[in-house]
Structures are given as structure tokens and as C-alpha cells.
Amino acid sequence: MHAEMQTEYPTLNIPILAINMIGTEPGIADVALISTLPIVQDDATLTIWDNWGGIWRDVKILNAQNEVIHTFNLTQHNLAPGNGFCTDSVSMTQSSCEGLGETWFGNYEYLKQLFVDAATQ
Amino acid sequence: MTRVSPSIFLSAALSLSALSIFGCGEEEKPTDSGSVDTDTMEDTSDTTDTNPVDTADTTDTDLVDTGDTSIVDTADTDTADTTDTTDTDPVDTDTGSVGPGPNAVVDFSLPDTNPSSPTVGQTISPRDYLQQVSGWYFIKAT
Numbered sequence: 001m002h003a004e005m006q007t008e009y010p011t012l013n014i015p016i017l018a019i020n021m022i023g024t025e026p027g028i029a030d031v032a033l034i035s036t037l038p039i040v041q042d043d044a045t046l047t048i049w050d051n052w053g054g055i056w057r058d059v060k061i062l063n064a065q066n067e068v069i070h071t072f073n074l075t076q077h078n079l080a081p082g083n084g085f086c087t088d089s090v091s092m093t094q095s096s097c098e099g100l101g102e103t104w105f106g107n108y109e110y111l112k113q114l115f116v117d118a119a120t121q
Numbered sequence: 122m123t124r125v126s127p128s129i130f131l132s133a134a135l136s137l138s139a140l141s142i143f144g145c146g147e148e149e150k151p152t153d154s155g156s157v158d159t160d161t162m163e164d165t166s167d168t169t170d171t172n173p174v175d176t177a178d179t180t181d182t183d184l185v186d187t188g189d190t191s192i193v194d195t196a197d198t199d200t201a202d203t204t205d206t207t208d209t210d211p212v213d214t215d216t217g218s219v220g221p222g223p224n225a226v227v228d229f230s231l232p233d234t235n236p237s238s239p240t241v242g243q244t245i246s247p248r249d250y251l252q253q254v255s256g257w258y259f260i261k262a263t
Contacts, residue, residue, distance in 0.1 A: 002256075016256040017245060020234070027262030032237040037258070039238065040231035040245050051227040054259040064252045065222030119254040 001079075001112055002037065012119040019048050021056065059111065061118055070114050077107040084110065221251060 002016040018039040020028060025041055042048045052068070054060060061070040077085065084106040086097030094104040221228075230246040247255070 012254075014254050014256065015250060016258060018235075018258045018260045021259070021261045024261045024263055025234075028234055029236070031260070031262045032235050035235070036237045036239065037235065038233040038240050038243075038245055039235040039260070039262070040229070041234050046229050046231070048227070048229055049259060052257075054257075056259055056261055058259040060226075060257045060259070062226065062247065062250065062255045062257065063222070064254065065220070066225035066228075066247050066251060067222045068224070068226060115254065115256060 001108070001115075005112065005115060009116060009119070012116065014115050014119050016059075019052075019054065021049060022047075061114055063118060069118055072111050072114065074107075077111070079108045079111065081106075081108070083107045219251070221248065 002014075005012065005014055016037055018031075018035075018037045020031075020039050020041050022042050022044060028039060028041070031039065040048075048054070052060065055073065057074040059070075059072045059074060060068050061072070063069045077083065082094075084094060084104055086092075086094075086100075086104050087102045088097065088100060091097035091100060091102060091104075094106075097104040226247055228246060228248050230244050233240045233243050233245050235241055247257075
């Protein structure tokens with residue numbers, strides 16, 4: 001997604017960074033095999049997760065004043081293709097959602113649009 | 122015998138009354154010689170200048186120059202210096218709201234630990250991303 005936004009919206013320059021949970025430092029080598037995102041390691045002194053109120057797989061979008069304006073959890077909103085949510089908060093598929101006249105949002109597209117909208121406000 | 126006019130008699134009476142008020146009883150009193158002083162103590166012979174204020178000089182009769190009746194100089198209506206239109210400051214310091222907002226996240230400063238990241242080893246702080254939107258992903262690197 002980061003690479004996509006850089007290509008599609010080069011002027012927005014939206015960085016995405018990761019904050020690794022305390023105690024999972026050894027796994028960074030594995031993450032490095034699949035991701036080039038900058039990663040900072042939380043520790044018992046800083047307790048960034050606690051201070052920011054973050055939980056596993058949260059994506060927090062900060063505005064230009066370093067304030068959280070969106071939190072989008074990727075466990076609740078899987079970014080794999082086909083996953084999304086309906087405006088009726090009930091329908092689990094795009095077809096059933098749109099069959100009821102509601103609007104379907106793909107998780108991936110929705111998160112991407114949150115970034116773009118935040119950066120273009 | 123000299124006849125005393127009523128006005129002179131009244132003037133003398135008032136003078137005696139004034140002396141008693143201010144306690145001047147110890148002063149040497151003039152001897153009553155029996156004659157009446159008809160001098161009214163006022164020089165009425167000078168009738169040339171009857172005005173205590175010299176009104177002869179009519180050129181400038183006002184102590185204050187009232188020629189300019191405007192309190193504020195309104196001739197120069199330009200309050201800004203518009204002659205200097207060149208920006209001599211190489212850095213634009215007007216960046217709007219510069220600092221973190223009232224609900225800004227707690228700051229930190231940590232190195233990038235991802236060996237695959239182009240910025241590995243460099244210090245990262247959320248304050249590096251003021252004035253732009255940024256995304257922060259909470260991961261368990263397992």
C-alpha cells in the first residue's frame with residue numbers, strides 16, 4: 001500500500017512506519033524478509049504501545065500535528081482481497097450488501113482512502 | 122466741615138471689617154487726624170489701557186496653533202511599508218501551526234531496526250513527521 005500511494009500520489013509523501021511489540025525483537029529478521037517498512041522497537045521505558053493506546057495490527061493515522069485521526073485494525077479489517085464491510089454493519093459480502101441497497105467498502109481501498117483524504121484535507 | 126460721601130464711608134467700614142477677620146489688630150493703626158482721605162486708592166486717571174489683556178496684537182491671539190485642526194495626521198494614509206517588496210528571507214518561516222497539537226501522541230526517538238529498510242539505523246521520531254500525515258502500524262515481529 002505504501003508503494004502504491006507513493007506511485008499514485010507522489011506529492012502526498014505519506015510515510016508508513018511500524019512499532020514492534022516489546023519482547024518480539026527476534027522476529028524482526030523475519031519481517032525484514034518481506035517488508036522494507038522502517039521499524040522501531042518499543043521497550044519497557046517508552047511503552048509506546050501503552051502510551052498510544054495501540055493494539056496488535058492497529059494502523060494509526062496521525063495528522064500534521066501528530067494527533068491520531070484514525071485507527072484501523074487489520075485483524076478486524078483484513079486487507080486481503082474481497083474483505084470489507086457494509087454500511088448496514090451486518091452484510092458480510094459485497095453482493096449481499098449491495099443487494100440491500102447499501103454501500104460496500106473494501107478494507108484495503110478504505111484504508112488507502114483514509115490516508116489520501118487525511119493528506120489532502 | 123468736609124462732607125463725606127456715602128461710598129467713601131462704606132469703603133472705610135469694609136476695610137476695618139477685613140482687618141478684624143485676619144487678626145491684624147497688632148499692626149500700628151493710623152492716627153485719626155480728623156481729616157477724611159478722599160483717595161480711593163485706585164488710579165482712575167489711566168484710561169488708555171482699560172483691558173488687562175493686550176488685545177493690540179491680533180496677529181496671533183491663540184496660544185495654541187489651531188491651524189491644523191486634525192489630531193491625527195491623516196495626510197499619510199499608508200500604514201504599511203510597501204516599498205520593500207523583495208523577500209530577503211531565504212527561509213519561509215510562516216509554516217502555519219508548527220508544533221504538535223494538544224492531543225499529539227507521546228514522542229519518542231528510536232533507531233530503525235529493519236535491516237531491509239532504506240533508513241535502517243537512522244533515528245525515527247513521530248515529530249519528524251509534523252506537517253505531514255503519517256501511518257504507524259503496531260506489529261508483533263514473529
